[in-house]
Amino acid sequence: MTLTQAAELATIIGVVVAGIGLIYAAIQIRKNARISEGQFLLELTKMFKEHDAVHIKLRPAGDWQKGDQDPSTLDDWAAVDAYMGLLERCEVLMRQKSLNPEVFASMFAYRVDNLLAQEAIVGGKLVGDECTHWADFIKLAKRLRDMDALHQDLPKGIR
CATH class of the missing domain: 1.20.5 (Single alpha-helices involved in coiled-coils or other helix-helix interfaces)
Structure with a gap:
């Protein structure tokens, strides 16, 4: 060789x-x-666990869904803001391609459904002048609607 x-x-x-x-x-x-x-998904689940008090009240049989109660105290509204803020961060992560939208939808879309079913939250946060403060939450709701991940349509008035 x-x-x-x-x-x-x-x-x-x-x-x-x-x-x-x-x-x-x-x-x-x-x-x-x-x-x-x-x-990351396990950590996200832990983050949602921190908002269990709001989540439980928003469930279909929860205090805020039965029609006889709404978030009323400053603490209630602060807890709702924090919960919605976490969901907004998930929308930002999906836009940045750091979070898979299909996986998020399968695990957490029902939480957005529950929020959208609560009229006081929709009226107080997502329609009118307040909606500008919740643009990423509204984008998340629209994303999930477009994916057919929500069980209801978006409430009227959400731009």
């Missing part, structure tokens, strides 16, 4: 090894991305 042939063989072996290395790296990156997404 000549020196030229040995160099060509070494080059071929080097290209094959580099190709295998690239394939392995791509598999590891994809695997790590899935793990990171799973960890």
